[in-house]
Amino acid sequence: MARNNNVRNLGIWVFGAAFVAFSEAVALGWLHMADLWVLRKVREHPSDFLHWTSELFSLLGVAEITTLVLVGLLAALSLWGPKVLVGRLLVIFVVTGILEFVMKLLLPQVPTPQASHQMDQMENFWLLSAFGSPYSYPSGHMLRGVIVLGALCFLSRSRLLRAVVVMLLLGLAASRVYLEEHWLSDVVGGALLGASALLWAFRKEGPKL
Secondary structure, three states: OHHHHHHHHHHHHHHHHHHHHHHHHHHHHHHHHHHHHHHHHHHHHOOOHHHHHHHHHHHHHHHHHHHHHHHHHHHHHHHHHOOHHHHHHHHHHHHHHHHHHHHHHHHHOOOHHHHHHHHHHHHHHHHHHHOOOOOOOOOOOHHHHHHHHHHHHHHOOOOHHHHHHHHHHHHHHHHHOOOOOOHHHHHHHHHHHHHHHHHHHOOOOOOOO
């Protein structure tokens, strides 16, 4: 157990430092050419099936869905799990959500052409201007997916469930890029932030289910 705690504590710093460094690289525009290259490759392989499956995977990061799943998870933990995790998971979900919003206001990563077009076509655009964010980094879908699905992974003793969670997260990541809702760098940034926060929440807890 002590070894696992040390590994997780190290992971918090590693993923946290990686997120800071990666964010700096994004802010300086160092990754934009790589993002454009990935976007061009995605556009070379259009597929109705991939579009449909990407839409499904994207649901895993929708704010309303992840919030409902988290509420159910917190309710279960309050009854049968370690109570300290209830507070920690709630804290990281809220704090990282606020950090995501602030970074999307301040870090100059312009949205993908597809995302920009969708914003331009939205009705009540004045509401988006008042409460939305002009930039795209990091991906909130990926951030929320890592926290909620990752929590299920940490709490489970089942290797099968853990493998399924990993596949779902990979599908979520790919879907955001394939649908051109986010640059690859947005997705990586969201995953790094979510992983660091999740390791902090579980730094002294093992699997329970």
